[in-house]
Amino acid sequence: MMHDARAVPGPEEKNRLRALEEQAAACLQKASQGCPGLSIALSGGLDSRLLIHLAQRAGVEVTACHLAGPHVPPAETAFAKRWAAERGIPLRMLQVDVLEDAQVAANGPERCYFCKRRLFSTLQDAVGDQPLCDGTNASDHGLYRPGLKALHELGILSPLAEAGLFKDDIRALARFTGLEAPGQRARPCLLTRFQYGLRPTHVLLARLAVAEAAIAGILERHGLTAGPAMPVAEEPARAEPADFRLRVIGENAYALHLALPEIPAAALRELEAALMEHGFPGASLAVMETVSGHYDRQRAQPEPRPVAV
Numbered sequence: 001m002m003h004d005a006r007a008v009p010g011p012e013e014k015n016r017l018r019a020l021e022e023q024a025a026a027c028l029q030k031a032s033q034g035c036p037g038l039s040i041a042l043s044g045g046l047d048s049r050l051l052i053h054l055a056q057r058a059g060v061e062v063t064a065c066h067l068a069g070p071h072v073p074p075a076e077t078a079f080a081k082r083w084a085a086e087r088g089i090p091l092r093m094l095q096v097d098v099l100e101d102a103q104v105a106a107n108g109p110e111r112c113y114f115c116k117r118r119l120f121s122t123l124q125d126a127v128g129d130q131p132l133c134d135g136t137n138a139s140d141h142g143l144y145r146p147g148l149k150a151l152h153e154l155g156i157l158s159p160l161a162e163a164g165l166f167k168d169d170i171r172a173l174a175r176f177t178g179l180e181a182p183g184q185r186a187r188p189c190l191l192t193r194f195q196y197g198l199r200p201t202h203v204l205l206a207r208l209a210v211a212e213a214a215i216a217g218i219l220e221r222h223g224l225t226a227g228p229a230m231p232v233a234e235e236p237a238r239a240e241p242a243d244f245r246l247r248v249i250g251e252n253a254y255a256l257h258l259a260l261p262e263i264p265a266a267a268l269r270e271l272e273a274a275l276m277e278h279g280f281p282g283a284s285l286a287v288m289e290t291v292s293g294h295y296d297r298q299r300a301q302p303e304p305r306p307v308a309v
Contacts, residue, residue: 009172009176013172014176017169017172017173017176017177020163020164020165020169020173021054021057021173021177023163023164023165024051024054024058024159024160024163024165024173025054025057025058025060026163027159027160027162027163028051028054028055028058028060028133028159029058029060031131031133031157031159032060032061032131035129035130035131036061036130037060037061037062037063037130038055038060038061038062038063038130038131038132038133039062039063039064039065039092039123039127039130039131039132039133040052040055040062040063040064040065040132040133040134040135041064041065041066041067041120041123041132041133041134041135042064042065042066042080042083042084042091043066043072043076043080043135044066044076044077044079044080044083045135045184045186045187046170046171046174046179046181046182046184046186047135047136047137047160047170048134048135049083049135049174049179049180049184050135050160050170050173050174050179051133051134051135051159051160052064052087052089053174053177053179054173054177056087056089057177062089062090063089063090063091063092063127063130064080064084064089064090064091064092065091065092065094065123065126065127065132066080066081066084066091066092066093066094067094067095067096067119067122067123068093068094068095068096069095069096069097069098070097070098070099070190070200070202070205070206071098071099071115071189071190071191071205072189072190073187073190073209073212073213074209075209075213076187081093083180092126092127094122094123094126096118096119096122098115098118098119098191099200099201099202101114101115101118104118104191105199105200106199107191107194107196107197107198107199107200108196108197109146109196109296110146111146111191111196112145112146112147112150112191113146113147113149113150114150115147115189115191116146116147116148116150116151117150117153117154120132120134120150120151120154120156121154124154131157132156132157133156133157133158133159134151134156134157134158135158135160136148136151136158136160136161137158137160137161137165137166137167137169137170138160138161138164138165138166138169139166139167140161141161143293144293144296171183181240183240184240185240185241185243186292188292190205190208190209191205192245192295193208193245193246193247193248194247194248195247195248195249195250195295196295198248198250198251200248204248207278207279207280208246208248210278211246211274211275211278211279211280212244212245212246214274214277214278215244215246215256215271215274215275216241216244218267218270218271218274219241219242219244219258219267220241222264222266222267222270224241224242224260224263224264224267225240225241225242242258242259242260243258243259243290243291243292244256244257244258244259244291245257245291245294246275246280246283247294253282254275254280254282254283254284255283255284255285255286256271256275256280256283256284256285256286257286257287257288257291257294258285258286258287258288258291259287259288259289259290259291260287261287262287263285263287268285271285272285
């Protein structure tokens with residue numbers, strides 16, 4: 001049964017959400033049993049923030065851990081640092097260059113496995129005997145996620161998945177419990193922008209981060225959002241920009257994929273100018289129903305529809 005995470009919950013939905021929070025709290029308390037607290041990997045995304053938020057509400061002591069590196073846009077690292085500071089959460093910052101791993105740099109279909117293994121091995125060395133958790137949820141198990149194998153092999157705990165929380169539940173529970181930005185969209189690491197077999201470089205990863213920040217600003221200025229804004233607690237309503245990915249689809253070949261039914265001409269001109277300015281000349285623009293998992297979807301699915309200029 002699907003639940004609308006934007007709707008104002010009625011009595012039945014409130015009871016359901018309270019039960020989900022209790023399930024998550026029980027999983028967090030089990031994970032911390034016999035230990036002074038938990039370490040939780042904080043990307044700055046909704047899943048990891050909710051996990052920390054629920055741990056705090058359950059009275060579980062938490063240390064947040066953020067892994068910065070060329071695969072993470074600097075703005076996301078800055079957001080994670082700011083969010084943890086505002087919450088008064090101890091934050092362990094680690095710098096990891098995943099491109100130093102030859103199997104990550106080769107960028108094959110199992111790249112995420114090797115990347116997650118390197119990242120979380122580094123985290124485990126840093127946290128020692130303290131249990132280490134991540135924000136994997138139950139929806140992730142229905143998708144192509146080779147990184148989950150690495151997490152399982154390393155013994156990383158995933159309380160949201162263990163509690164049976166799917167992505168819709170996470171958004172609804174975030175809103176219900178007053179977590180900031182419950183409509184935050186997933187932004188996978190920058191390595192996912194590269195067609196398999198193309199070798200990422202530090203320079204191109206940095207350019208992607210800057211260009212995507214500019215694109216998000218253009219979409220927001222033109223009101224091209226993922227849906228209506230929803231206020232949380234005392235925060236003003238603010239909608240997320242429509243989902244998009246700037247992708248490297250070949251040698252010196254790029255594509256901007258947008259989850260939009262159409263793009264106004266003025267926004268289109270700004271997007272094309274931004275792509276040129278940030279080093280992505282000739283990038284194709286295409287609209288599609290979903291932009292996530294593009295390289296992993298079956299070829300039988302419809303191709304993106306090019307945007308008419």
